[in-house]
Amino acid sequence: MAEHNDNGRLAEQLAADWLVSKGYELLDTNYRHGHAELDLVMKFNGLLIFIEVKFRSGTGFGFAEEFVDSTKKKLLVKAADHYIYEKDWHKDIRFDIVGVYRDRNGTINFRHFEDAFY
Template sequence: MAEHNDTGRLAEELAAVWLSGQGYELMDANYRHGYAEIDLIMKHKGLLVFVEVKFRSGTGFGYAEEFVDSTKKKLLVKAADHYIFEKDWKKDIRFDIVGVYKDRTGTVNFRHFEDAFY
């Protein structure tokens, strides 16, 4: 696997642990449907939350939320629709983005964008 894939998986694991510490419950990770993949599916306060995780080693080229384009959003919604149908989920949902940032000293920080799109 390429190094960027390893970094992405590690960022997803870190985000899942961080979100769990914020009161979220992990339901599924790396859920695939067709060409779409949902990084994390969490439950929080009665909502099913679909989370796109983006890693950045700095902000010089922009913030994580800027890298979720309309095509990616459409794929996420399509996969989420399939998951909702598959699990027979009847309650509300939300789409979030979690940016995982590593600074020059190696410190990892998170930016959480709730209800980021849809």
């Protein structure tokens, strides 16, 4: 597997662990529908939350939220619609982005963008 895939999977695990420590409940990881993949599906305060995780080694090329374009958003919404139907969910939902950043010293930091789009 390519290094960027390994970094992405590690970032997803780190983000999931970080969110669980904040009280989120992890329901699914890497849920696929067609060409779309939901990195994390979590529940928090009665909301079903679909989370796109982006890994960056620094911010020189921009922040995580800048790398979720309109095409990606449409794919995420399509996969979320299928997930909602499959699980028969009838309550509110939210789409979040979590940026996982590793600085020069290897320190991991997170930026959480709640209700990032829809």
